[in-house]
Amino acid sequence: SQQGEEDPQALSIQEGENATMNCSYKTSINNLQWYRQNSGRGLVHLILIRSNEREKHSGRLRVTLDTSKKSSSLLITASRAADTASYFCATDSSEGGYNKLIFGAGTRLAVHP
Amino acid sequence: DGGITQSPKYLFRKEGQNVTLSCEQNLNHDAMYWYRQDPGQGLRLIYYSQIVNDFQKGDIAEGYSVSREKKESFPLTVTSAQKNPTAFYLCASSIVHRKVSPEAFFGQGTRLTVV
Numbered sequence: 001s002q003q004g005e006e007d008p009q010a011l012s013i014q015e016g017e018n019a020t021m022n023c024s025y026k027t028s029i030n031n032l033q034w035y036r037q038n039s040g041r042g043l044v045h046l047i048l049i050r051s052n053e054r055e056k057h058s059g060r061l062r063v064t065l066d067t068s069k070k071s072s073s074l075l076i077t078a079s080r081a082a083d084t085a086s087y088f089c090a091t092d093s094s095e096g097g098y099n100k101l102i103f104g105a106g107t108r109l110a111v112h113p
Numbered sequence: 114d115g116g117i118t119q120s121p122k123y124l125f126r127k128e129g130q131n132v133t134l135s136c137e138q139n140l141n142h143d144a145m146y147w148y149r150q151d152p153g154q155g156l157r158l159i160y161y162s163q164i165v166n167d168f169q170k171g172d173i174a175e176g177y178s179v180s181r182e183k184k185e186s187f188p189l190t191v192t193s194a195q196k197n198p199t200a201f202y203l204c205a206s207s208i209v210h211r212k213v214s215p216e217a218f219f220g221q222g223t224r225l226t227v228v
Contacts, residue, residue, distance in 0.1 A: 030214065033214070040222070040224070041222065042219035042220050042222050043203065043205075045217065050213075088156070090214075092214030101146075101158075102158070103155040103157075105154055106155055
């Protein structure tokens with residue numbers, strides 16, 4: 001069962017522009033994480049935001065969380081060609097007594113030079 | 114170097130064969146996970162393990178089996194019962210936290226193709 005759903009499915013921008021990706025989820029969460037995946041590679045953790053936080057920054061990344069709307073957004077400012085990748089949000093599920101991550105389908109970002 | 118290693122990178126399987134994908138970590142993590150990724154899709158959880166000699170089924174465990182005899186190792190066997198095994202398989206590990214999902218560390222994946 002997928003908890004997070006990213007929007008848009010694909011995004012194409014020019015270098016220097018900002019990229020915004022959204023994630024919606026269905027049930028309450030303890031935290032929400034964003035990951036990046038280069039084509040054919042594993043996922044790399046970008047940022048984690050806890051349910052009691054509304055905004056978090058890391059370098060050119062800005063993540064917001066709105067628990068009332070069950071949604072999060074990832075903003076990449078001043079994008080570079082090297083930012084081309086798929087971006088996934090992951091939410092936690094405590095089913096079975098242990099926390100595990102549930103991933104959405106991802107947003108494919110293409111940044112053109 | 115600390116990390117998580119998957120092997121092989123590419124694997125070809127004939128119809129009716131069982132194949133085993135390797136996953137090893139030296140991060141001293143208690144939890145390990147196997148995910149399946151289909152083209153253009155997100156990750157779906159196959160199996161996960163929080164401690165040695167214990168593991169739980171994820172959302173799509175049918176046709177797969179795992180073992181966790183050592184903390185460092187969590188091999189995944191794709192059996193002949195898995196009707197559509199062609200996919201990209203990702204292994205991950207993390208610390209165990211009962212209340213909050215910790216950051217997961219991923220291997221580079223194994224691409225399995227049925228020939």
